[in-house]
Amino acid sequence: xxxxxxxxxxxxxxxxxxxxxxxxxDMNHNYMYWYRQDPGMGLKLxxxxxxxxxxxxxxxxxxxxxxxxxxxxxxxxxxxxxxSQTSVYFCASSYYQARTEAFFGQGTRLTVV
Amino acid sequence: xxxxxxxxxxxxIQEGENLTVYCNSSSVFSSLQWYRxxxxxxxxxxxxxxTGGEVKKLKRLTFQFGDAxxxxxxxxxxxxxxxxxxxxxxxLGRFGAGTRLTVKP
Numbered sequence: 001x002x003x004x005x006x007x008x009x010x011x012x013x014x015x016x017x018x019x020x021x022x023x024x025x026d027m028n029h030n031y032m033y034w035y036r037q038d039p040g041m042g043l044k045l046x047x048x049x050x051x052x053x054x055x056x057x058x059x060x061x062x063x064x065x066x067x068x069x070x071x072x073x074x075x076x077x078x079x080x081x082x083x084s085q086t087s088v089y090f091c092a093s094s095y096y097q098a099r100t101e102a103f104f105g106q107g108t109r110l111t112v113v
Numbered sequence: 114x115x116x117x118x119x120x121x122x123x124x125x126i127q128e129g130e131n132l133t134v135y136c137n138s139s140s141v142f143s144s145l146q147w148y149r150x151x152x153x154x155x156x157x158x159x160x161x162x163x164t165g166g167e168v169k170k171l172k173r174l175t176f177q178f179g180d181a182x183x184x185x186x187x188x189x190x191x192x193x194x195x196x197x198x199x200x201x202x203x204x205l206g207r208f209g210a211g212t213r214l215t216v217k218p
Binding site: 044 | 155156204207211
């Protein structure tokens with residue numbers, strides 16, 4: 001099994017550009033999450049989804065959008081990139097929200113200049 | 114305000130020493146999880162604690178869930194350089210800021 005796959009691994013964006021970070025999982029998990037991790041810090045929840053067609057805001061949703069059209073895919077969209085969005089982004093999935101392990105992708109390192 | 118507060122933020126010790134790191138919240142959790150993250154990688158689950166007062170051991174690591182299910186601790190006995198990393202507690206998809214542990218040979 002591939003687990004959770006994120007693309008791209010690295011990206012440099014100019015201020016005002018837009019991009020989509022891709023995330024796919026092959027474990028048939030209900031829950032999927034997007035986090036950002038700033039240098040030396042923990043993970044902040046951006047958005048999460050409890051299943052196809054259902055998404056909800058996390059702690060830091062401003063400047064981002066998500067969709068969940070299938071169980072497998074959970075893309076994160078940045079519409080107008082800002083320097084404050086420079087971070088490492090992790091996608092994760094789990095079967096339930098509590099008591100079950102969340103599996104993480106390898107991360108996307110995004111720099112906005 | 115963090116839902117889960119972790120302390121200390123940084124910890125640097127010599128090989129062979131013991132240490133304890135803490136995860137505290139004002140909220141009650143049905144379970145808490147501990148993850149370890151190494152540079153350039155995503156977090157990897159160490160343990161899930163579910164029952165108030167529960168103690169789980171993973172080799173030299175001992176995890177405890179508070180009786181009121183609002184806090185948890187991780188104790189490492191005889192730390193090794195391989196224990197170096199960022200230790201994160203998590204509940205309901207939310208993470209604490211982590212404790213960055215460095216174990217010097």
